[in-house]
Amino acid sequence: MRQYEVTFIVDPVLSSEEISSAAQNYIEHLKSEGSEIVHVDELGLRPLAYPIKKRTSGIYYCVEFQAPTGELINKLELALRRDERIVRFLTVALDKYGVKYNEDKRNGLIGKKRDKKDDAKHTEKPKAEKVIATAPLAATAVAAPTVEKPSVEEEE
Amino acid sequence: MASRDDIKFLSNPNIGGAKKKYCRFKKYGIKYIDYKDPDFLLQFVNEQGKILPRRLTGNSLKFQRKVSTAVKRARHLALMPYVTDLLK
Numbered sequence: 696m697r698q699y700e701v702t703f704i705v706d707p708v709l710s711s712e713e714i715s716s717a718a719q720n721y722i723e724h725l726k727s728e729g730s731e732i733v734h735v736d737e738l739g740l741r742p743l744a745y746p747i748k749k750r751t752s753g754i755y756y757c758v759e760f761q762a763p764t765g766e767l768i769n770k771l772e773l774a775l776r777r778d779e780r781i782v783r784f785l786t787v788a789l790d791k792y793g794v795k796y797n798e799d800k801r802n803g804l805i806g807k808k809r810d811k812k813d814d815a816k817h818t819e820k821p822k823a824e825k826v827i828a829t830a831p832l833a834a835t836a837v838a839a840p841t842v843e844k845p846s847v848e849e850e851e
Numbered sequence: 852m853a854s855r856d857d858i859k860f861l862s863n864p865n866i867g868g869a870k871k872k873y874c875r876f877k878k879y880g881i882k883y884i885d886y887k888d889p890d891f892l893l894q895f896v897n898e899q900g901k902i903l904p905r906r907l908t909g910n911s912l913k914f915q916r917k918v919s920t921a922v923k924r925a926r927h928l929a930l931m932p933y934v935t936d937l938l939k
Contacts, residue, residue, distance in 0.1 A: 702887065702928055743929035757887065785928055792882035
């Protein structure tokens with residue numbers, strides 16, 4: 696059993712029923728192929744970073760599933776490719792860390808992790824600012840006595 | 852008179868020194884980089900949406916590869932732009 700993740704973008708011009716039925720269609724498709732749906736994530740309407748098929752936004756869906764063989768991926772991708780309602784799709788095989796990450800994300804643990812990252816960022820930035828802030832002060836304070844010293848070091 | 856030891860402290864030795872870069876993924880134990888999280892990936896691209904080199908981000912080779920695939924996947928899904936200006 697391997698865990699996969701398929702993300703696809705549905706055309707936003709369709710009615711909401713059509714959109715959900717399109718997504719449901721693929722979920723059923725996966726189930727009928729003998730795979731087990733782990734999680735369906737509706738990321739909702741998002742703006743696209745660049746226009747695709749003259750659309751500037753799309754509805755993102757992310758379906759995580761376990762499949763016994765990789766053969767159904769080809770069938771799924773063929774169906775997605777033929778479907779005009781689907782703007783873009785991407786299938787990814789998840790490694791063990793990816794599986795864990797998605798699990799943690801569902802349980803709300805990743806929020807903390809991300810805070811940690813954010814903290815790291817925030818602590819980094821003030822430090823950098825401090826250095827910048829203190830640099831001119833220190834430079835001005837000790838400018839006179841250190842004038843000679845750096846020049847000597849440069850020469851060396 | 853100031854002795855040789857006092858002179859050492861007249862200039863801050865930390866001013867000129869470059870801060871040592873480190874791989875944040877190794878440091879914080881992040882094992883997986885999500886391609887569906889463009890806000891996070893934005894840290895690894897420049898204003899034009901190009902992936903920053905390792906010498907600027909400090910990532911280890913292993914995670915730089917993961918970052919680059921994640922960015923490329925995000926680009927494919929239109930979560931991040933392929934080319935742009937004034938991204939940040």
